[in-house]
Amino acid sequence: MINGIKPLERSLRWGMVGGGGTSQIGYIHRSAALRDGTFTLVAGAFDIDAARGRAFGERLGVAGDRCYSDYQTLFQEEAKRPDGIEAVSIATPNNTHYAICRAALEAGLHVVCEKPLCFTSEQADALVALSRKQNKIVGVTYGYSGHQMIQQARQMVANGDLGEIRIVNMQFSHGFHHRAVEQDSPSTRWRVDPKFVGPSYVLGDLATHPLFLAETMVPALKIRRLMCSRQSFVQSRAPLEDNAFVLMEYDNGAVGSMWTSAVNSGAMHSQKVRIVGEKASLEWWDEHPNQLRYEVQGQPAQILDRGMPYLVDTALEEDRIGAGHPEGLFEAWSNLYRRFAIAMDASDRGDTDFLAQFWYPDVHAGAMGVRWVENCVRSADSGSAWVEFI
Ligand code: NAI
Structure with missing residues (x-):
């Protein structure tokens, strides 16, 4: 603690x-x-x-x-x-x-x-x-990624609690930019301008977050190839996307999907990662970060709560207040900065x-996010073709 x-x-x-x-x-x-x-x-x-x-x-x-x-x-x-x-x-x-x-x-x-x-x-x-x-x-x-329940998921996957991993389902799809809010907001304006953000909007700005959470939970998975379809529903944002879907194949036969969006009207954050193994699944959602859902096939679903003694040591070591009280983004960042120091x-x-x-x-995690966006854009701009991950 x-x-x-x-x-x-x-x-x-x-x-x-x-x-x-x-x-x-x-x-x-x-x-x-x-x-x-x-x-x-x-x-x-x-x-x-x-x-x-x-x-x-x-x-x-x-x-x-x-x-x-x-x-x-x-x-x-x-x-x-x-x-x-x-x-x-x-x-x-x-x-x-x-x-x-x-x-x-x-x-x-x-x-x-x-x-x-x-x-x-x-x-x-x-x-x-x-x-x-x-x-x-x-x-x-x-x-x-500094949140303890992400460390809990990582350890459960490593322990084999889910069995062989088959599917990784990721999303970060909020609704705050469902219309051209950039007209009134300087900090949104640069986010939809290629001069400031390079080749992508939501793929880089949003999707790299759950991508890294999933990498943290299942570090063994390596992307072999992917395909991406991206859209600019607010047309003035083109060629930058405000919505995208990505399918991924990993080198062990597992598959992954990502939905990222800034036009998911009505949604707050909807950043979720679901890891599906041959025996059980884990699901984490940033709007309820203190809970990790653990579903074993054939058994009632379990909600694992942050701070409880049944969690693994790596999830308890960075606890700051004990169970019951919520911790969230600020504590997760503090844990990261502590690790950086x-x-x-x-x-x-x-x-x-x-x-x-x-x-x-x-720096490798940062580089991976950059590479992933680059591959997604290459696929999307080739008519959503499958591309080898390079
Ligand atoms: P913002 O537009 O709200 O603020 C940018 C700040 O940087 C302003 O204070 C501005 O005056 C300053 N600035 C701009 N150019 C500068 C320069 N050359 N030298 C010194 N200061 C300069 O942007 P926001 O939303 O704070 O985003 C900043 C970065 O943080 C972006 O890269 C964004 O992707 C990232 N971000 C990351 C999040 C995360 O969860 N890790 C969440 C939100 C943003």
Whole structure:
């Protein structure tokens, strides 16, 4: 159980690029990073508008001379200081991730990067190679993967409780963009503009989340080929899709499907993963994250609840409040940031044995999401043909 004791003797000096006062996602990064005392926020280039970013940083308690106008100045100036930042989080629109992540690694920093890590598999490979060369951690914020019930599912699959895995059914299909809301919302506008998001909208923005949850639950499954059909129901979004279906075949004979949508009218989030094995199935839904449904063929369905002593150790270790009270996205992110800090510290100590067995959404997870989107777009744009996964 996590009870506030710091998992490390030190706190990493931490900065942010983006995540400014008007951003959607900045606060949860700070809330997660600061919760367990593993990071201390000391610098940032928080906003595309430098003056607004400085004013915001100061109100967060960051010294004015460490609120920089852009990420290049942040990395240059912090590198000159004996107490400069050791890690940085990138929470900016998607088109900037590759350049900022590369610059951060080149500056010798550990990185936490928003998804998608970048736009092409060449860029992803370059970041994988650079993080290895620089011996630095890159964590990717697939937020709910830090939830204990995902760890519970992972262990149950590994224990063989479901038997051989046959089907993986994934979806993330909300209804919030069922009409052209981008006309009134700046943070939706860039999401439907290829200049900012590259080749896809919902495949990259939404579907990579349940894709990574399923990868976490069943790490052995490797996609062999896939086919994708994508649509732009709000026509001004074309060629970017606001709805897509993907079928996948895995190399062990299992099959998978993904429905991702921003036009699922009336739906809140509908992020779900169902893993079907030869004996039993597991189902997790982000609108009820504390419950994992376990259905054994021929028996009444069971609802496993977070915090209960019957769960596996890996699900109980990161519990923060005990059973009954709800935990959710903020706690899952905190668990991820805690893992990022532990990995960064191990990397700095050269503890490769520890890192080899330690799980967190790393640069390979980020690269996999990029590759998956690329393959989906290639299939969709070839008339929804089946394509080998490359
Ligand atoms: P947003 O548009 O609400 O905020 C972007 C922030 O970045 C603003 O503060 C803006 O001023 C700042 N910014 C833009 N360019 C910058 C630059 N070059 N240097 C410094 N600051 C800059 O965007 P939102 O929704 O917060 O998304 C940011 C990222 O987080 C995106 O990549 C998005 O895909 C990702 N995201 C991830 C989620 C997750 O669950 N992991 C959920 C929501 C967003």
